[in-house]
Amino acid sequence: MHPITRRQFLASTAAGLIFLPRLQTSNATLTIAMPALTDSLDPHMASARRDWLVIRQVFDTLVEYGENSAIQPALAHSWTLDETGATFALRDDVTFHNGAPFDANAVVFNVERILTDHPDRAYLRALMGDLAGAQALDSRTVRIVTRAVDPLLLRRLTHLPIAAPQTDDMRYRAVGTGAYIAGEYRPNRYLDLIAFPDRWRDIDYVESARLIAIDDPQRMLGALQRGEADILAETPTEFLAGIARIYPVAARADGTCVLLRLNTGVEPLLSVPEMQRALSLAMDRRFIAQIVYSGFADPAGQIAPPGYPDHDPTITPPDYDRETALSLLIDAGASPLSLTIGGTNDWERQIAELVIEFLNAVGIVGELAETGALMVETRDFSALRDTSGADGVLIPLVHPQIAFPLSHGVDAAVAPDGMIRLHEIIRR
Numbered sequence: 001m002h003p004i005t006r007r008q009f010l011a012s013t014a015a016g017l018i019f020l021p022r023l024q025t026s027n028a029t030l031t032i033a034m035p036a037l038t039d040s041l042d043p044h045m046a047s048a049r050r051d052w053l054v055i056r057q058v059f060d061t062l063v064e065y066g067e068n069s070a071i072q073p074a075l076a077h078s079w080t081l082d083e084t085g086a087t088f089a090l091r092d093d094v095t096f097h098n099g100a101p102f103d104a105n106a107v108v109f110n111v112e113r114i115l116t117d118h119p120d121r122a123y124l125r126a127l128m129g130d131l132a133g134a135q136a137l138d139s140r141t142v143r144i145v146t147r148a149v150d151p152l153l154l155r156r157l158t159h160l161p162i163a164a165p166q167t168d169d170m171r172y173r174a175v176g177t178g179a180y181i182a183g184e185y186r187p188n189r190y191l192d193l194i195a196f197p198d199r200w201r202d203i204d205y206v207e208s209a210r211l212i213a214i215d216d217p218q219r220m221l222g223a224l225q226r227g228e229a230d231i232l233a234e235t236p237t238e239f240l241a242g243i244a245r246i247y248p249v250a251a252r253a254d255g256t257c258v259l260l261r262l263n264t265g266v267e268p269l270l271s272v273p274e275m276q277r278a279l280s281l282a283m284d285r286r287f288i289a290q291i292v293y294s295g296f297a298d299p300a301g302q303i304a305p306p307g308y309p310d311h312d313p314t315i316t317p318p319d320y321d322r323e324t325a326l327s328l329l330i331d332a333g334a335s336p337l338s339l340t341i342g343g344t345n346d347w348e349r350q351i352a353e354l355v356i357e358f359l360n361a362v363g364i365v366g367e368l369a370e371t372g373a374l375m376v377e378t379r380d381f382s383a384l385r386d387t388s389g390a391d392g393v394l395i396p397l398v399h400p401q402i403a404f405p406l407s408h409g410v411d412a413a414v415a416p417d418g419m420i421r422l423h424e425i426i427r428r
Contacts, residue, residue, distance in 0.1 A: 030210075033210070037188055053420065057180040057209075075091055084145060085132075087144075089140060091141065093200050096176065097164070100165070107136070115133065128159075133145045179203055217236045220232055221243070225236045225409065230407045231405070231412065243405045252414035257381070258351060275329065278325040281328070282358050283320070285299035304381065306418055339372065342370055344368050412425045
């Protein structure tokens with residue numbers, strides 16, 4: 001069968017004509033297809049989402065996210081926090097894939113490796129904030145030291161993969177404690193994962209998996225349709241709505257908020273409360289979620305995404321209300337008014353163009369610009385960086401989701417860190 005084209009896929013989806021993929025048996029190798037595969041297995045060089053998809057299978061961290069993004073034990077079963085760091089008690093039933101024991105010295109090795117001034121580890125080093133070092137108090141107790149009080153320390157450590165101490169090049173030989181061993185690896189092509197027999201986590205279904213790179217989205221869809229792929233990762237957003245009509249899709253908030261920043265220094269009227277409320281009511285958040293994100297985004301009434309600290313589930317996004325927005329603009333003395341709107345990437349500029357249409361609907365002339373009185377921006381809560389941003393008033397628009405289309409023989413959920421965990425997948 002030849003790969004289907006995008007036009008054929010969307011047309012056949014609308015008509016309900018695509019054949020369903022064959023069901024896989026529970027002991028078959030699970031296949032995950034993505035546009036590109038990591039070119040390194042070194043967990044401390046990770047920066048892209050595709051890197052973390054591999055890391056979360058092969059490596060563990062001291063602590064990890066549970067439901068509602070609460071911190072829960074992983075390689076450490078307990079800990080105490082103080083003003084200069086934290087002390088962790090380590091599990092005693094964990095070994096590395098090469099048979100080496102997991103102990104406090106292994107944690108020290110990983111902390112020191114990240115803190116070395118190596119350019120390929122700069123991204124992860126930045127995520128660690130004020131991390132200053134680690135000390136092995138005994139074989140099962142390690143102390144993590146910070147330069148200052150860090151309320152985000154535990155969350156930072158969810159991004160610190162623990163690799164076996166080794167001098168070999170980790171780019172092609174990954175040794176962790178995770179549920180899966182990195183097997184045959186061809187950078188940018190495929191990676192085989194095999195369940196670790198001495199794993200400390202339970203695995204009931206998926207004993208092996210293969211991650212494959214398919215750089216053409218149409219071929220990715222064809223692989224799902226033919227049953228050659230069980231899960232798609234990093235699927236182009238424009239395909240998701242069509243895929244979801246036929247296939248199950250596992251989705252979860254991706255830890256970001258797309259918002260509108262009002263630069264009050266550029267336009268003084270933007271500091272008027274009635275003006276701010278008018279602009280918020282003029283934004284059709286559900287329209288943005290459907291048109292830009294194919295429905296895989298949630299209208300936002302607050303900056304913090306669902307499942308992240310400071311998110312208040314009682315705060316709901318305001319409904320689109322053009323008439324009230326018009327009335328508030330008159331009260332604010334904002335008619336007539338012209339505003340420039342900017343964004344720093346293609347996604348943000350696409351949303352900025354919709355913002356211009358929303359503004360036109362309430363009598364404000366909008367114009368796209370590199371920088372403007374209004375800026376569409378994306379704040380990433382998962383990156384553990386300052387989310388306060390530049391001066392200005394922030395109007396949340398949407399919380400995008402990360403989505404994984406699934407074959408009909410797979411049940412999977414997206415973990416709180418935005419990744420699929422193979423050891424949690426159920427096959428029918």
